[in-house]
Amino acid sequence: MKLTMIAACLVSLALASPAVASTSSSSAVGGELYSGQNKDPEDTKAYVLIEYAVIPSKQSEFVAAFEQTASATKKEEGSVVYTLTRSVDENLSFWLYSEWTGMKAFAEHFNATYVKDFVKRSSELDVVYKLHILDKVIY
Numbered sequence: 453m454k455l456t457m458i459a460a461c462l463v464s465l466a467l468a469s470p471a472v473a474s475t476s477s478s479s480a481v482g483g484e485l486y487s488g489q490n491k492d493p494e495d496t497k498a499y500v501l502i503e504y505a506v507i508p509s510k511q512s513e514f515v516a517a518f519e520q521t522a523s524a525t526k527k528e529e530g531s532v533v534y535t536l537t538r539s540v541d542e543n544l545s546f547w548l549y550s551e552w553t554g555m556k557a558f559a560e561h562f563n564a565t566y567v568k569d570f571v572k573r574s575s576e577l578d579v580v581y582k583l584h585i586l587d588k589v590i591y
């Protein structure tokens with residue numbers, strides 16, 4: 453499947469969650485995917501950054517929900533890097549940086565029950581997120 457098609461599927465999945473609909477940027481992951489000049493045709497890996505805004509009173513529940521998803525995700529064959537980070541200069545943002553063997557592996561991950569449960573839980577915790585499909589620039 454072409455990268456743009458997979459990204460479009462992921463956008464529609466993400467849009468199914470009301471918390472996301474208000475902030476999801478179609479320019480980041482929609483039909484017009486940015487493709488950098490330096491894209492290496494040999495590199496089939498997928499690079500994905502998800503930015504979360506989590507209100508302070510819900511952060512411990514968010515992290516607890518994330519821990520469950522992360523332990524299952526790290527067992528996936530297609531998962532290469534899966535790291536949740538947070539900002540040290542404000543108390544709102546978390547960033548999930550991930551690398552996958554390919555877009556197919558990422559799409560399969562997004563399809564897993566534990567990911568759907570996490571998306572649902574995030575929505576209950578009023579988490580707002582934005583997904584960015586990245587292009588590697590320096591090789």
Ligand SMILES: *[C@@H]1O[C@H](CO)[C@@H](O)[C@H](O)[C@H]1NC(C)=O
Binds near residue numbers: 543
């Ligand atoms: C963020 O806010 C929560 C809840 O108010 C607090 O427990 C936590 O220590 C704060 N963290 C930082 C890094 O300021």
Ligand SMILES: *[C@@H]1O[C@H](CO)[C@@H](O)[C@H](O)[C@H]1NC(C)=O
Binds near residue numbers: 563
């Ligand atoms: C997602 O799950 C459905 C139902 O289990 C399956 O038919 C479909 O092929 C899966 N899609 C991906 C991309 O894994």
